[in-house]
Amino acid sequence: MFDNKGMKIKFWIPTILHFLVDFFCIFGLFFHSKNDETYLIGSFIYMILAFAIQPIVGLFIDKFKNEKALTSLSICLVLVGFISMNIYSHAIFSGIGNSLFHVAAGKIILDKSEKSSPLGVFISFGAIGVGLASSFDITIISYISIFLAVVMVFLGVLNLFTNYDTIEYSFENDSKFKDNKTIIIAVVLICFSVIVRGMSAHYNDYSWSLPNVLFYIGLVSFAGKFIGGFIKDYLGEVVLIILSGALSIVAVFFQYNVIMSFIGIFGCNLLMALTLDYIRKAMPNLRATSFGLLANMLTIGTYLGQLLIENHQIGYTIYISLFIYLANIIVLFVVYFLFKKKNLIGGKN
Amino acid sequence: MIVLDGAPIGLMFLPFIIFICIIAVISVIIVLIIRVIRNNKHKKVLEDLRKQEEENNKNENV
Numbered sequence: 558m559f560d561n562k563g564m565k566i567k568f569w570i571p572t573i574l575h576f577l578v579d580f581f582c583i584f585g586l587f588f589h590s591k592n593d594e595t596y597l598i599g600s601f602i603y604m605i606l607a608f609a610i611q612p613i614v615g616l617f618i619d620k621f622k623n624e625k626a627l628t629s630l631s632i633c634l635v636l637v638g639f640i641s642m643n644i645y646s647h648a649i650f651s652g653i654g655n656s657l658f659h660v661a662a663g664k665i666i667l668d669k670s671e672k673s674s675p676l677g678v679f680i681s682f683g684a685i686g687v688g689l690a691s692s693f694d695i696t697i698i699s700y701i702s703i704f705l706a707v708v709m710v711f712l713g714v715l716n717l718f719t720n721y722d723t724i725e726y727s728f729e730n731d732s733k734f735k736d737n738k739t740i741i742i743a744v745v746l747i748c749f750s751v752i753v754r755g756m757s758a759h760y761n762d763y764s765w766s767l768p769n770v771l772f773y774i775g776l777v778s779f780a781g782k783f784i785g786g787f788i789k790d791y792l793g794e795v796v797l798i799i800l801s802g803a804l805s806i807v808a809v810f811f812q813y814n815v816i817m818s819f820i821g822i823f824g825c826n827l828l829m830a831l832t833l834d835y836i837r838k839a840m841p842n843l844r845a846t847s848f849g850l851l852a853n854m855l856t857i858g859t860y861l862g863q864l865l866i867e868n869h870q871i872g873y874t875i876y877i878s879l880f881i882y883l884a885n886i887i888v889l890f891v892v893y894f895l896f897k898k899k900n901l902i903g904g905k906n
Numbered sequence: 907m908i909v910l911d912g913a914p915i916g917l918m919f920l921p922f923i924i925f926i927c928i929i930a931v932i933s934v935i936i937v938l939i940i941r942v943i944r945n946n947k948h949k950k951v952l953e954d955l956r957k958q959e960e961e962n963n964k965n966e967n968v
Contacts, residue, residue, distance in 0.1 A: 601919040609927040612934040846934060857927045860920045 568669065570716050571662035572679045574632065577709040578658045579686035581639050582607065582651040584698060587691065589644040599644035606652025607659075608856040615660045615849030624661040624668075624845070625716060631658035632713035636706065656849075659683075663848040667837050669721050677786025677830030681779045684826075688775015743839045743895050744847075748854045750888045751832055753881045755858020757805070757825050759866045760878040761818055777819045781826025789831050794893055801827040802886040809878045825882075828889065835892055838901050 586603060590596035618624055631654040638650025666679045690698065767773060788797045804824025811817035832851060840847040866874070 597919070601923070604919075604923055605926050609923060609930050611930075613930055616934055616937055843938075850931065850934070853927050853931055857924055860924050860927075864920050864924075 567719055567721055568666070568675055568678075570712055570719055571628065571665050572682050574628070574658070574709065574712050574716065575662060575679055576682040576686040577705055577712070578632065578635050578655060579683040580690045580705060581635050581702070581709070582655045582690075583687050584690035584702060585639045585647040585651055586644070587695060588639075588699070589642060589647050591644070595644045599648040602645065602648035603652040603655075604856070606649065607655040608852055611656050611660055611849030611852040612846055613849070614656045615664075615843070615846035618660050618664060618845040619843050624664045625719070625721065627657055627661040628665065629713045629717045631655070631661060632709060632716075636709065639706075659852060660845045660849045664845040665721055667833075667844045667848060672786070673789040673830040673834040674786035676833045677782050677784070677789075680829050680833070681782035684775050684778040684782060688772045688779070692769040692772030692775070739895055739899060740839055743892050744836065744850075746888045746892050746895075747832055747836050747839065748850065750828070750885050750892070751851050751854040752858035752861065753885050753888075754825060754828060754832075755855040755860075756862030756865065757878065757881045757885075758859055759862035760809075760874055760881060761812060761822060767815060773819070774822060777822045778826045781823040782829045785827035786830035786834075788827065789834065794831055794889075797827060797831055798886055798889050798893070801825065802882060805882040805885075806879065809875060809882065828885070831889070835889075835896070838896060 586599055590599055618627060634654030635651045638647040638654060641647055666675050785797065801824045805821050808817045808821025836847040836851055837844050
């Protein structure tokens with residue numbers, strides 16, 4: 558998967574930290590909230606700080622660099638928030654910490670790997686952290702969290718002393734992508750793809766009853782994000798886009814079935830690594846900003862989807878789902894052909 | 907219950923979050939545009955200096 562054994566081990570530090578950061582952020586919101594009202598306000602503050610401001614944090618990291626130190630700082634912020642034992646301070650500290658972590662550690666992964674599989678692996682572990690934190694009984698998770706906090710501190714310190722050898726992108730200093738118009742079109746299309754993917758989260762039928770359902774959804778999302786990068790690396794983006802589209806579209810017609818729903822969620826999540834890879838190709842000198850931009854777009858899509866589904870008839874759900882997945886496939890194929898035209902497909906990537 | 911990466915949130919906050927996300931993106935775009943304009947200005951100044959230097963060299967040779 559990676560270039561050598563040393564690099565392989567090093568890549569697991571930000572990846573496991575991603576699982577732990579997401580776990581503590583979400584678990585803290587449940588753990589510290591006294592009632593529904595404090596929980597809602599805490600979540601609101603957290604969402605704004607953790608997701609909405611990510612492109613601004615990315616811009617800051619792209620300018621000042623030093624993402625390794627900022628990753629460890631973000632771990633401190635998340636832990637300070639968690640041990641502050643107050644929902645609002647937790648929301649503020651962990652929100653800023655989460656935002657900083659995603660962009661800083663994301664840039665480490667974007668910088669150190671030319672393939673898409675490490676991106677998928679890194680992102681996937683966040684989904685499992687969120688799934689674990691939001692599913693099981695708080696008492697059980699509380700005991701586990703003590704052990705996880707120790708691991709988090711250890712990895713946070715280890716990260717500070719790890720030398721992530723930089724691999725320069727083959728296309729970084731290349732002049733083949735100087736066409737500003739193409740860049741803007743590609744970025745807009747990638748953002749659109751991520752927005753519709755975020756919307757799709759609300760167009761699943763969650764009416765089937767299953768204990769710890771959020772954990773299973775997290776697990777399926779994890780699998781999709783994890784495998785997506787490998788499919789892209791070994792079979793190519795055309796196979797990945799077609800496979801993802803086929804699974805998502807077929808699943809739309811059988812959403813009453815829990816297995817088919819999970820297949821749909823899996824198919825949709827396959828594209829995570831691809832969009833991250835595309836955006837770094839479009840914005841090679843603003844990698845942290847591009848990473849934050851997609852997180853922001855996913856947030857917009859998720860909430861836009863929620864607003865839409867609250868305001869239209871249930872009967873339209875299937876048509877909107879189909880539109881979402883078809884639009885996603887078409888948009889990604891357009892980006893693919895744009896990149897192919899500019900010789901950005903293939904080569905080392 | 908509304909879910910973003912597993913965290914639920916009240917419906918009334920949704921438009922605010924979308925609004926702040928859009929504001930964040932717009933501010934990033936503005937910063938990038940300012941950066942591009944500054945870079946272009948810088949390039950122009952350098953180009954002018956280079957041309958001036960070339961002219962000076964020509965005059966010296968004459």
